[in-house]
Amino acid sequence: MRRRSSNATLYLVLIIVLAIMAVLNPTRFLRVRNFYSMAYQLPFLAFLAMGQMVPIVGGGINLAIVATANFTGIITAMLLRALSGGSPLEASTLVILVSMLGGVLAALLAGALSGFLIGYLRVPDILATLGTMILLNGVNIVLTKGYTLTGFPDALIAIGNGVFLGIPIPFWLFLAIAVVFRMIMERSVFGYQLYMIGSSYTASRFAGINTRSVIMGSYLLSSLFAAITAFVMMGQLNSVKANYAESYLLVSVLACFLGGVDPLGGDGRVSGLVLAVMILQVISTGVNLMRMDPFFILAMWGFIVLVIIAANHLSGRFRLQRPLRGLGQDSGLADG
Amino acid sequence: MxxxxxxxxxxxxxxxxxxxxxxxxxxxxxxxxxxxxxxxxxxxxxxxxxxxxxxxxxxxxxxxxxxxxxxxxxxxxxxxIRVIYQDFALFPNLTVAENIAYSQLVETQDRLVNWREIREIAARAVELVQADLDLNEVVGNLSVANQQMTAICRALTRDTRxxxxxxxxSALTKKxxxxxxxxxxxLQAKGIAVxxxxxxxxxxxxxxxxxxxxxxxxxxxxxxxxxxxxxxxxxxxxxxxxxYSRYEAKPSNEPPLLEVKDLSKRNCFQDISFSLRRGEILGITGLLGSGRTELALALFGIDPADRGQIVVDHQPIKIRTVKDAIKAGIGYVPEDRLTQGLVLKKSVGENIAAVIIDRLRGWLGLIDNRAWNAAVERWIDELAIRVTSPEVKAQTLSGGNQQRVVLAKWLASLPKILILDNATAGIDVAAKSGIHQIIRRMARQGIGIILISDEIPEVVNNCSRILIMRKGRIAAEVETADVTEAEVQQLVELTEPRGKGEGMVASSL
The missing domain is CATH 3.40.50.300 (P-loop containing nucleotide triphosphate hydrolases)
Structure with missing residues (x-):
């Protein structure tokens, strides 16, 4: 139906990275245990990256995504404590569900704020989400007074930490959500309109696309992913804090670019994003096994993205396409 | 030499x-x-x-x-060598003097601004063409003609040959x-080639x-x-x-499809009233800035009017957004197809589907591929868009073909009224006449068409009636059967806005 670009470069990079890591860690990398730990860690970054991809495809960005995740975690933790009478470890299923719902609503509220500013008031996306981020960071600190909140019931922890049929539950979640996400982005009317708006806001408006509600929807969806990320994070860390995972904000953006999402909006596939997240995870796990400085992982990630962007540039894919003005248009621009 | x-x-x-x-x-x-x-x-x-x-x-x-x-x-x-383009490339927020002196100041590469020098440079240039310009006026407040004079003065600050x-x-009155x-x-007398x-x-x-x-x-x-x-x-x-063969609309006694009464928008257009019948092609012409595009954008909901009445099929309607206009059956083909008409990065198919996308929903609200393909192929066929596949990006097409894609996008929504705003600008003669054929065919099928154009022959030959706009008002209305192209051209450049009476047309001819 609609033409999509190929992910050949990304498959190639994934294979190369896997090979390099296997060679550098001859005894430890190609082990079931190692792949298990990758399956355990990958969903966290994957959900953040998906949440970032939505607004970028629409021509924006969500700088508040990590702050929203922390906000969700904190609200959920506080509701748990309040609704279970101070003993969150024994909270009933209903209380857990209500608390999580509260967390999700908090995330959506944050998304609605960004979405309203950007979609309705046309505030530039960077400004709006930067504002939302700083607002949430402040609120998060006020709510927690800077302390770490800890102690969650097993059912909640299972989301990030449990195992089902020998595979981590977060990885099952990731598989299911990735399928749904792909349908939303590449098969639904909302997804189609989002790609159109990201490609040309003006032309989309002149085609009667409701730019306001689609942009609003994109920030709500982005925040929903932040909430999912928050629940995984709560399970894996067994705690929430005002400023967890802040360095992952830029990693989520970087994963999008690595996955072939057009920084200017309007292009990028979910499968490319998933491959990009896998590449980042393999690098991170491999470097860890070598017992190197963890900050080296960040450097490696940055390096890989630069290599891929350079490669894509040389092969002409990422280059800002010059419109073919000769085809009867050259004078259309000035003569008209 | x-x-x-x-x-x-x-x-x-x-x-x-x-x-x-x-x-x-x-x-x-x-x-x-x-x-x-x-x-x-x-x-x-x-x-x-x-x-x-x-x-x-x-x-x-x-x-x-x-x-x-x-x-x-x-x-x-x-x-x-100096070129003055149609859009003048002036800084609207700076004064006349600053605009005129700008390029010369940049050339000297001084780090500090010398205000006296700016005035002197500007005054010399203005003297050269004996223009009546206030050096301290902000350019954005000038008339188009004076903006042009400013651009000419700027071109003359250095040794111009x-x-x-x-x-x-294109935006000037006769005077x-x-x-x-x-x-x-x-300038020629001063030794400058033009x-x-x-x-x-x-x-x-x-x-x-x-x-x-x-x-x-x-x-x-x-x-x-x-x-x-x-x-x-x-x-x-x-x-x-x-x-040009003239288009003869069948005269009909049907009640009007669209009636516009006293439509006004501040600083854009005032008291616009007209009606459009089914199958009619109504022309609107006037100089650039006469308010014709603003009127079209108001009818299409991009920049809604402040007051006035719009009646479609006897139903008084409010048009506040593009969605409202589409619901009322109004489509709009803009002059600027590169930014307004088309999403250039996307395929022909994706562009054609844009307006009707809600009708292509299938299972679970996902896009129904079969309905999508059918719609896209049908309209590529109907408008004879020359592409190897619907997946070709819109930006690779020629101007005429691109405008056909924009038309296809709107026709797919089965509109009652289609507004074409200088839709054939920048398209070669053959493609242009192809578009005219499409417009006439649509009119015969009962769509009411508003054809806005600079090109007098285009409106005279395709329309049965022409409204001539000037300074945001309808200055004259003519039946094309009664006039020649030259007479319409004259009306465009000369007429004063129509007053309370209707006698303007005859007196200005």
Missing amino acids: SDFLKLVGIKKSFGGVQALKGIELAVGQNEILCLVGENGSGKSTLIKIISGDLKPDSGELWISGRMYKQLRPIQSLNLG FLILDEPT EIDRLLQVVRD MFVSHKLNEVLAIAERVAVLRDGELVATLDREEATNERLVELMSGTRVT
Whole structure:
């Protein structure tokens, strides 16, 4: 139906990275245990990256995504404590569900704020989400007074930490959500309109696309992913804090670019994003096994993205396409 | 050598299309040369090669007896070549003096601004053309004619040898045009060569010493003033003797499809009233800035009107958003297809589906591929859009084909009313007449069409009635059966807004 670009470069990079890591860690990398730990860690970054991809495809960005995740975690933790009478470890299923719902609503509220500013008031996306981020960071600190909140019931922890049929539950979640996400982005009317708006806001408006509600929807969806990320994070860390995972904000953006999402909006596939997240995870796990400085992982990630962007540039894919003005248009621009 | 500029064998192509096919042209030291040609004939490309914005593929530029393979923009400036484009490229938030002196100040590379120098530079330039400009006025507040004078003054601050004016009269009234032509003659007397690029032949004939005619990238003729006549130029420009066939709408006594009553928007248009019948093609023309596009955008919900009434099919409706307009069955084909009409990065199919996407929902609200393909293929067929597949990106198509995609997008929504705003600008003659055929076919199918255009022949030949707008009001209304193109042209440039009475038409003819 609609033409999509190929992910050949990304498959190639994934294979190369896997090979390099296997060679550098001859005894430890190609082990079931190692792949298990990758399956355990990958969903966290994957959900953040998906949440970032939505607004970028629409021509924006969500700088508040990590702050929203922390906000969700904190609200959920506080509701748990309040609704279970101070003993969150024994909270009933209903209380857990209500608390999580509260967390999700908090995330959506944050998304609605960004979405309203950007979609309705046309505030530039960077400004709006930067504002939302700083607002949430402040609120998060006020709510927690800077302390770490800890102690969650097993059912909640299972989301990030449990195992089902020998595979981590977060990885099952990731598989299911990735399928749904792909349908939303590449098969639904909302997804189609989002790609159109990201490609040309003006032309989309002149085609009667409701730019306001689609942009609003994109920030709500982005925040929903932040909430999912928050629940995984709560399970894996067994705690929430005002400023967890802040360095992952830029990693989520970087994963999008690595996955072939057009920084200017309007292009990028979910499968490319998933491959990009896998590449980042393999690098991170491999470097860890070598017992190197963890900050080296960040450097490696940055390096890989630069290599891929350079490669894509040389092969002409990422280059800002010059419109073919000769085809009867050259004078259309000035003569008209 | 008394030629200031001589072009030898200039060729330029863009991705397979030859825009210029070996141009040979000379301009004397202080000659006024007019360059005419249809949209898409290569005029702009030629100007850009002279100004150094584009490199020719082959050929030579001789300037004051020196040969150049290509020019860089700064070289072109240093050689005394200035181009004033249609949009003037002024800073609307700066004063006249600042705008005029700007380029000279940049050149001196001083770090500090010398306000007295700015005034002196500006005053000298204004003196040169004896323009009546207030140096302290902010350019954004000036009339179009005075903005143009500012642009001309700016071009004259440095040693100018050759001035190119690109479509300089498209937003001017008759009086302002006369003033401009006088300024051009004065500049000539001061030893400056002028190239006057236009498609309005009456002005060309008024000012030219020689006329060069471009068609499809070739210089088909260079005529002396005595040899040039209106008919001869039209024939040369279009290649064939264009005999526009007139469109005769069947007169019907049906009640109007669209009625607009006293529609107003502050600073845009006032008290607009008209009606449109099913199957009618109603023309709206007027100078740039006469309010015609603003009116169209109000009917389409992009910039809604402040007050007034819109009635579609007897239903009074409010149009506040594009969605409202679409719901009422109104579509809009904009002049600027590159930013407003099309999502260039996306495929032809994705563009065609944009308006009807909600009707292509299937299982779970996902897009129904079969319905999508059927709709896209149907409209590619109906409008004979030449593409190898619906997945081709819109930006790769020619102008005429692109405009067909925009039409397809709207026709797919089965509109009652379609507004075309200068929809054939920048499209070659053959593609243009193809679009006209489509418009007539749509009208025969019962769609009411509002055809907004600069080109008098386009409205006169396709429409049964024409509204002529001036300064945001309807200045005149004519039945095309009763008028010639020249008379309509006159109305556009001369008429004052229609007052309470309706007597304006007769008196201004």
